Amino acid sequence: MKPTNSMSIHVIGRIACIVALILIVMIPLSICLKFDIFPPMKNFLGGFFQAVMIYLPISIAEFLTFVPILGSGAYLAFITGNLTNLKIPCAAVAMENAQVKPATDEGEVIAILAVASSSIMTIIIILIGMLLIIPLSPLLNHVYLRPAFDNVLPALFGALGAYFFMKQWKLAISPLACSILFAFVIINFTGIQFTSIQGALIPVLGLISVLAGLAFYKKGLITGDDMK
Amino acid sequence: MNYLDIANSSFVFMVCGIVIAAVLIICCVFLAWAWRRGLELGMSREVMVRTIKTSMTFSIAPSIPIIIALTAMVGVLGIPFPWLRLSIIGSFQYELMTAQIGATSMGISTLGGSGYTAQVFSNSMWIMSLGIIWGMLFSILFLKRFSSGLINAQKKDSTRIAIIITALYFGMLSVFVGPPVVSGGIQLYTLAVSALLMVTITQLTRRNESAGDYAFTLSMVGGMVFAALWANLI
Numbered sequence: 001m002k003p004t005n006s007m008s009i010h011v012i013g014r015i016a017c018i019v020a021l022i023l024i025v026m027i028p029l030s031i032c033l034k035f036d037i038f039p040p041m042k043n044f045l046g047g048f049f050q051a052v053m054i055y056l057p058i059s060i061a062e063f064l065t066f067v068p069i070l071g072s073g074a075y076l077a078f079i080t081g082n083l084t085n086l087k088i089p090c091a092a093v094a095m096e097n098a099q100v101k102p103a104t105d106e107g108e109v110i111a112i113l114a115v116a117s118s119s120i121m122t123i124i125i126i127l128i129g130m131l132l133i134i135p136l137s138p139l140l141n142h143v144y145l146r147p148a149f150d151n152v153l154p155a156l157f158g159a160l161g162a163y164f165f166m167k168q169w170k171l172a173i174s175p176l177a178c179s180i181l182f183a184f185v186i187i188n189f190t191g192i193q194f195t196s197i198q199g200a201l202i203p204v205l206g207l208i209s210v211l212a213g214l215a216f217y218k219k220g221l222i223t224g225d226d227m228k
Numbered sequence: 229m230n231y232l233d234i235a236n237s238s239f240v241f242m243v244c245g246i247v248i249a250a251v252l253i254i255c256c257v258f259l260a261w262a263w264r265r266g267l268e269l270g271m272s273r274e275v276m277v278r279t280i281k282t283s284m285t286f287s288i289a290p291s292i293p294i295i296i297a298l299t300a301m302v303g304v305l306g307i308p309f310p311w312l313r314l315s316i317i318g319s320f321q322y323e324l325m326t327a328q329i330g331a332t333s334m335g336i337s338t339l340g341g342s343g344y345t346a347q348v349f350s351n352s353m354w355i356m357s358l359g360i361i362w363g364m365l366f367s368i369l370f371l372k373r374f375s376s377g378l379i380n381a382q383k384k385d386s387t388r389i390a391i392i393i394t395a396l397y398f399g400m401l402s403v404f405v406g407p408p409v410v411s412g413g414i415q416l417y418t419l420a421v422s423a424l425l426m427v428t429i430t431q432l433t434r435r436n437e438s439a440g441d442y443a444f445t446l447s448m449v450g451g452m453v454f455a456a457l458w459a460n461l462i
Contacts, residue, residue, distance in 0.1 A: 010372040012261060016254045017364040020316075023247045024361065027312065028353040030243050035234050039334065039351035047333030047351060051326050051359030059362030063370070065400060068393045071375050076258045078363030079251060081317040084400060086290050089444075092397055093286060094279045097441050102393045103375075103382045105269055110279050112262035116255045117283040122291045123252055123315050129295030130311045137299045140292065147414065147459035148452040149293050154419040155451030156290060157404040159444050162423035163430060164401065168394060175399045179406030187410050194407045206399030213395035217388065227390040 009112075013075030020079045061203030069102050073111035080119040084202065085153065089160055090118040096163075170222050174212035175205045231346040235306025244312035251316045282441040289448050294320070304340035305352070313356060323356055330355040414458055422451025 032038045066083060067074045070091055077087040094114035100106040129136055140149065165172045182201065186194055216222040234240065259280075266276050297320035301310035305327060313323050328339055330352030336343045339352070382389040408415035425447040433443060 009261060009265070012257060013371065014368050016257070017368045020251065020254065021361060021364055021368075023250055024317070024357050027243055027247060027309075028350060028357050031234070031240055031353065032350050034239055035229070035346060035350075037234065037346040037350040039330075039347050039354065043334045044351055044354055047329045047355045048358060050329050050333065051355050054325075055322070055359055056362055059360070059366065063363060063366045065396050067371060067374050068378055068389075069397050071378070072371070073258075074363075074371060074375075075367050076255065078367050079254060079316060082290075082294065082319055084404075085293075085319070086287055088397070088400060089290075090283050090286050093444050094283050097282060098275050098279055101382075101386075101390060103378045103389055105379075106266075106271060108375075109262045109266040109269065109271060109276075112258050113266070113276060113279045114283040116259040116262065117280045118287040119255045119316075120252065120259075121284040121287040122294065123248060123255075125288065125291040126294055126298065126311065126315045127248075129298055130307060133295075133299060133302065133307065136295065140296050140299065144460050145456060148456040149296055151415060151418040151452060151455035152290055152293050152448075153404055154408045154415045155422040155448045155455065157401060158408075158419035158422035158451055159426040159447035160401055161405045161419075162426040162447075163444070164398065166427065166430070168398075171391065171395055172398050172402075175395070175402035176405060179402035180409050181406075183406035183410040187407065198403055201403045202400050204399075205402050206396045209395040209399035209402070210392050213391040214388070217391050222391060224387040227387050227394070 009072045009075075009108075013072055016079060017075055058199045058203075061206075062199070065203055065206045070111050070115065071103060071108040073108065073115040076112065076115050076119065080115070080122070082122065084198075085156070086118055086122060087115050089156060090114050093160070168226065170216055170226065171209070171213050175209035178208050179205055229346060231344060231349040232306055234346050235309060235349060240306065241308045244308040247312055248315050278441055282445070285442065286445050286448075289445065289452060297323075304344075305349070309353060309356075317360060318356070322360060326356045326359045327352040329359075414455055417458060418451045418455045421454040422447045425450040 062083070063074075066077065066088060069088060070077055073087075073091060077083055077091075080087065091111040091114040095102060095107050095110050098106070098110045100110050102108075102111065139145065161172075161176070165176070179201075182205075183194060186192055186197070213222065263276060267273070294314050298310055298314055301314075301320075301323065310323065314320065324339070331337070331339050331344060331348055333355070334348040334351050336348050338344070378389065378393075405419065408419045426443060429443040429446055
């Protein structure tokens with residue numbers, strides 16, 4: 001990317017993140033000021049540090065994992081959230097359809113277009129859901145429809161997994177095998193709910209996947225042609 | 229005053245609405261920048277329009293469970309604050325967990341239970357708001373250097389960087405494939421059906437690029453329809 005353009009998206013991204021951070025703090029602040037309901041500082045700090053201890057390490061790992069995929073699109077993705085279930089798959093599919101690679105100028109453009117469009121759509125859908133929450137609630141929780149929504153993630157990752165496995169099975173096989181092994185051990189022997197540690201497993205499997213991929217590359221099992 | 233009267237007050241609706249509107253504007257700014265940058269790079273308008281359309285379509289189905297999460301959260305945290313948290317930044321699991329931390333650090337064991345006063349609600353709000361700011365904070369501090377470094381490294385050894393990025397993506401994807409395979413049942417069948425649909429649609433639309441754009445959405449929705457049918461009919 002040319003320095004001037006690179007500069008401008010990073011300036012926009014930084015301003016956007018600063019504005020979002022200020023707005024996020026303004027919400028509890030304005031509500032506490034309006035209704036005079038500030039919590040005692042001691043209790044707040046106790047809870048805050050507890051949350052930091054859980055989420056700071058996960059956030060560092062997420063940052064290192066997601067930025068290479070999204071490039072500058074990560075500014076917006078971190079502001080709008082829902083990364084693993086929406087923004088990352090959406091950007092990856094968009095780059096695949098447009099036949100561009102991450103960490104290239106074109107890849108970054110497509111990733112930003114995808115993350116921004118996906119965010120707008122999600123905000124609109126949740127707005128409609130919020131406005132119609134009373135009539136929608138029984139419908140979405142209806143016994144006939146609920147299984148469909150409960151299984152969105154297997155449906156989403158089944159399609160994504162099949163496509164990328166077909167395309168690059170040499171890279172996909174190590175993380176898939178490890179994921180199945182980890183899930184088997186965690187579900188059968190630890191009593192830990194798998195969903196509660198999914199966030200922490202993403203960087204672990206990411207690292208295993210990268211190390212395996214680079215080892216295959218070094219041994220000549222994966223070549224430049226495989227990655228085209 | 230009951231905390232839910234505050235949580236559902238017009239003031240909280242207004243504040244949350246303003247923030248969501250601001251984020252919507254930020255999305256449009258990014259969209260406009262990417263569009264202009266794409267044209268500058270000589271990318272075709274058609275490809276960019278297709279990206280926008282397919283990304284929007286793709287996002288519909290995964291957004292519905294977020295509404296279900298909203299319906300589950302409004303009983304304990306009111307409507308506007310969960311609406312805000314789920315529209316931007318957050319995710320269902322994170323929000324409820326941090327709200328709970330906010331309650332326990334005030335000595336209250338259950339969200340919305342007895343003793344969950346307006347002050348406890350405000351503590352939950354503060355911790356939900358400040359506990360997950362790290363992605364944005366790191367982006368402000370390190371993203372420019374990190375992504376520029378990646379682009380430069382890509383120019384030196386594009387295969388190596390392509391392997392690292394693709395492998396990272398596969399690592400994330402695999403986390404969601406392992407559990408259904410091990411648990412079996414409806415989750416595994418849904419995964420298998422949507423995978424099978426994806427393979428079939430990809431083969432059928434090999435020569436038609438724009439039809440292939442919707443392959444992921446169709447496979448995902450197909451998997452969800454199967455899950456509903458399986459659970460209710462079989």
